[in-house]
Amino acid sequence: MDVTIGRTNSHKNFFFKCRSCNFSYDHTLPSFVKTELSKIVGLESHQLERSFQRGNIKFYDSQGVNALQFRKRIHNIESGTMICFGDEIEVIRGFPKIRRTLMLSPTLKDHFTDEVAVEEKMNGYNVRIALVNGRIIAFTRGGYICPYTTRKAPEIMDMTDFFKDHPELVICGEMVGTENPYVTHYYKEIGSLGFRIFDLREKVTNQPMSLHDKRGMLEKYGLPSVRLFGIYGVDEAVFEVGGIIKNLEQTNREGVVMKDPQMQIPPLKYTSSHAHADELKYAFTYPFDFGRPFFFSRVIREGFQAYELDESGEDLKKRAQRLGEAILYPMLNTIKHVSKEKVAGEDLVIHVDSYEEAAEFVHHLQDLGVVATVHNFEDGKAVIRRIHQSTTDRITNYLRGGLY
Amino acid sequence: MDVTIGRTNSHKNFFFKCRSCNFSYDHTLPSFVKTELSKIVGLESHQLERSFQRGNIKFYDSQGVNALQFRKRIHNIESGTMICFGDEIEVIRGFPKIRRTLMLSPTLKDHFTDEVAVEEKMNGYNVRIALVNGRIIAFTRGGYICPYTTRKAPEIMDMTDFFKDHPELVICGEMVGTENPYVTHYYKEIGSLGFRIFDLREKVTNQPMSLHDKRGMLEKYGLPSVRLFGIYGVDEAVFEVGGIIKNLEQTNREGVVMKDPQMQIPPLKYTSSHAHADELKYAFTYPFDFGRPFFFSRVIREGFQAYELDESGEDLKKRAQRLGEAILYPMLNTIKHVSKEKVAGEDLVIHVDSYEEAAEFVHHLQDLGVVATVHNFEDGKAVIRRIHQSTTDRITNYLRGGLY
Numbered sequence: 001m002d003v004t005i006g007r008t009n010s011h012k013n014f015f016f017k018c019r020s021c022n023f024s025y026d027h028t029l030p031s032f033v034k035t036e037l038s039k040i041v042g043l044e045s046h047q048l049e050r051s052f053q054r055g056n057i058k059f060y061d062s063q064g065v066n067a068l069q070f071r072k073r074i075h076n077i078e079s080g081t082m083i084c085f086g087d088e089i090e091v092i093r094g095f096p097k098i099r100r101t102l103m104l105s106p107t108l109k110d111h112f113t114d115e116v117a118v119e120e121k122m123n124g125y126n127v128r129i130a131l132v133n134g135r136i137i138a139f140t141r142g143g144y145i146c147p148y149t150t151r152k153a154p155e156i157m158d159m160t161d162f163f164k165d166h167p168e169l170v171i172c173g174e175m176v177g178t179e180n181p182y183v184t185h186y187y188k189e190i191g192s193l194g195f196r197i198f199d200l201r202e203k204v205t206n207q208p209m210s211l212h213d214k215r216g217m218l219e220k221y222g223l224p225s226v227r228l229f230g231i232y233g234v235d236e237a238v239f240e241v242g243g244i245i246k247n248l249e250q251t252n253r254e255g256v257v258m259k260d261p262q263m264q265i266p267p268l269k270y271t272s273s274h275a276h277a278d279e280l281k282y283a284f285t286y287p288f289d290f291g292r293p294f295f296f297s298r299v300i301r302e303g304f305q306a307y308e309l310d311e312s313g314e315d316l317k318k319r320a321q322r323l324g325e326a327i328l329y330p331m332l333n334t335i336k337h338v339s340k341e342k343v344a345g346e347d348l349v350i351h352v353d354s355y356e357e358a359a360e361f362v363h364h365l366q367d368l369g370v371v372a373t374v375h376n377f378e379d380g381k382a383v384i385r386r387i388h389q390s391t392t393d394r395i396t397n398y399l400r401g402g403l404y
Numbered sequence: 405m406d407v408t409i410g411r412t413n414s415h416k417n418f419f420f421k422c423r424s425c426n427f428s429y430d431h432t433l434p435s436f437v438k439t440e441l442s443k444i445v446g447l448e449s450h451q452l453e454r455s456f457q458r459g460n461i462k463f464y465d466s467q468g469v470n471a472l473q474f475r476k477r478i479h480n481i482e483s484g485t486m487i488c489f490g491d492e493i494e495v496i497r498g499f500p501k502i503r504r505t506l507m508l509s510p511t512l513k514d515h516f517t518d519e520v521a522v523e524e525k526m527n528g529y530n531v532r533i534a535l536v537n538g539r540i541i542a543f544t545r546g547g548y549i550c551p552y553t554t555r556k557a558p559e560i561m562d563m564t565d566f567f568k569d570h571p572e573l574v575i576c577g578e579m580v581g582t583e584n585p586y587v588t589h590y591y592k593e594i595g596s597l598g599f600r601i602f603d604l605r606e607k608v609t610n611q612p613m614s615l616h617d618k619r620g621m622l623e624k625y626g627l628p629s630v631r632l633f634g635i636y637g638v639d640e641a642v643f644e645v646g647g648i649i650k651n652l653e654q655t656n657r658e659g660v661v662m663k664d665p666q667m668q669i670p671p672l673k674y675t676s677s678h679a680h681a682d683e684l685k686y687a688f689t690y691p692f693d694f695g696r697p698f699f700f701s702r703v704i705r706e707g708f709q710a711y712e713l714d715e716s717g718e719d720l721k722k723r724a725q726r727l728g729e730a731i732l733y734p735m736l737n738t739i740k741h742v743s744k745e746k747v748a749g750e751d752l753v754i755h756v757d758s759y760e761e762a763a764e765f766v767h768h769l770q771d772l773g774v775v776a777t778v779h780n781f782e783d784g785k786a787v788i789r790r791i792h793q794s795t796t797d798r799i800t801n802y803l804r805g806g807l808y
Binding site: 335400401 | 503504505506507510511514515672688691695696699700701703704705706707708710711715720721723724725726727728729731732733735736739740743802803804805807808
């Protein structure tokens with residue numbers, strides 16, 4: 001094992017580097033973990049030690065950043081938290097899980113006190129952007145540094161002044177559009193790639209700015225915010241959100257996040273039936289890779305939404321049809337596809353300057369356990385082919401007479 | 405711990421009795437388990453010992469039968485196997501799991517050699533009936549002795565002569581009809597309660613009789629057999645089964661079991677789309693009790709069936725509608741029901757001679773972990789109310805604003 005543990009020249013903090021493997025958890029723990037890290041994240045040293053042993057905290061080294069990655073939530077410290085070692089220790093906390101309500105009434109009135117701010121929840125992938133060692137770095141939900149997002153985010157929006165003035169802040173937002181490698185969705189105002197910010201949070205504490213301060217700050221630095229539908233009294237919020245969801249439904253948009261304007265109460269999310277259908281369609285395009293875990297929660301949401309909307313007759317029939325088609329049609333298409341000896345996979349388009357950049361991104365996907373290759377590179381456009389192996393293998397097996 | 409282990413007067417075999425608990429697994433193991441049992445079931449004594457320690461074999465005492473119950477499959481010995489201690493040791497092997505094919509072609513041709521016998525698979529509950537200590541006893545799939553089935557089966561069919569001549573055989577069949585406490589389904593030829601036999605198997609070895617011998621035997625003793633659609637050459641079987649399934653589909657019947665007439669090759673099952681929908685309807689009437697484990701396999705079957713039937717247009721649309729409604733409608737009904745402060749439960753009707761018999765059956769259900777009470781008893785008809793607690797609790801919680 002080739003581990004380097006030492007101090008940077010300029011500063012008293014530690015850094016780690018394992019040249020042979022990034023993610024091994026059986027390194028000898030440096031004393032830093034038990035002492036300083038314990039204080040920084042507010043966890044007991046034996047909790048940290050056990051988390052290392054269980055692989056819930058791992059060494060991470062990518063894109064020139066050495067870090068500790070929280071693979072699971074450990075007490076109050078979110079999964080996806082990164083402790084980055086550079087000239088200083090930078091703690092980029094994981095983005096907190098936003099809980100979902102199945103009912104708008106009575107939940108909104110019970111959960112919030114006075115007012116509810118309703119922002120759009122967009123269908124893309126969650127990104128945190130922060131200054132680490134003087135460089136703007138983009139982290140995915142799990143804490144991985146995404147080379148593509150790290151390169152693209154600054155092209156989409158200029159964060160230089162913002163981070164010059166506020167190096168202590170983390171930009172939390174959604175990367176959206178039709179040409180990204182994770183979650184593609186068409187928004188007419190976005191097109192191929194865009195970014196929308198929903199939170200500004202402090203490093204280390206993860207404290208979010210109030211809605212008012214956040215919006216002022218984003219306006220000041222010309223940074224793109226998610227849409228704010230309005231701030232409503234808790235009594236009118238159910239009615240207002242109901243209307244908003246109906247409109248989102250018609251334009252095939254995902255849903256809303258409802259927030260205490262002071263950000264003192266945890267936010268809640270609520271999504272449209274179209275969003276549930278879209279997610280089921282994707283899951284059942286690759287049923288043996290995603291079908292099982294995706295299914296149940298989305299179906300339950302449909303049941304409660306139909307109940308709250310007091311649906312019956314034609315509306316209910318349409319919802320059932322949409323649900324059944326979202327499950328059956330993509331599955332049937334994939335079975336047909338695989339029956340022609342083809343592989344169940346999807347092509348992701350990214351814009352890169354070179355073949356090497358595309359290959360670097362594929363390497364990043366492989367680190368995440370995704371089977372992918374650079375399928376094509378031409379005129380700055382790379383097609384990444386992602387293979388869904390379980391779906392391919394199991395459908396092939398059943399078509400050949402394999403037993404269930 | 406109050407365990408009695410001894411020998412019967414008449415015979416050299418052992419019996420066990422634990423008066424304080426039926427299912428504890430930490431009893432001191434009698435030497436019988438390591439020596440004689442090991443020989444009877446062909447398992448190593450350390451395998452048996454470990455299975456006891458893990459709770460995969462348990463002591464069982466009910467309806468005057470002392471036994472060892474295999475709660476899980478252990479090598480070749482099926483889950484549901486019962487080693488019954490009486491004047492002799494009787495080994496009632498578990499009913500083997502019948503594997504499913506998602507495709508008729510090429511599976512039938514690959515799996516069977518020459519001919520395929522196609523029998524109806526009925527929608528009821530699997531029962532094994534055998535002579536234990538001179539008494540006719542009915543076991544459920546898991547090996548539990550069902551007091552209701554034990555009492556009813558002899559009323560439905562006279563097995564006296566059969567068992568007098570063939571005490572070494574086990575009758576394997578399906579209890580069906582609208583008035584049974586497990587799986588109710590209306591069959592016009594059955595009505596409230598009936599029994600259909602699909603296998604005759606040897607005690608100890610679990611060897612099934614050939615189709616021809618079985619049918620001869622059932623005819624001789626006037627015992628009711630499941631329907632045999634026909635015996636087909638493997639080349640024509642796919643076409644024939646396709647037609648049979650289409651007819652079953654129209655009369656809302658479950659499906660078929662396909663067997664090698666000599667019973668040398670394991671049988672296969674294949675079911676109708678209506679059966680999948682019916683099972684989903686039941687599961688989503690109690691989504692938080694059954695929804696998750698039930699769902700996936702049934703949906704996958706629909707996908708492959710649609711593929712094999714080369715469905716498109718209106719037929720496919722109808723299948724999607726049926727699937728969506730089977731999931732959504734029962735769930736919505738249950739949410740509405742629970743919203744009126746009612747409990748999610750079902751009423752099972754059984755015919756008994758006394759309140760005590762009904763109470764005994766409820767006790768049996770409670771042994772299986774089912775929450776049930778005698779709701780009503782009048783004129784020999786008992787209504788057993790079965791409560792689905794998770795569904796009741798979780799729906800209540802979400803309706804009151806609980807977060808998902």
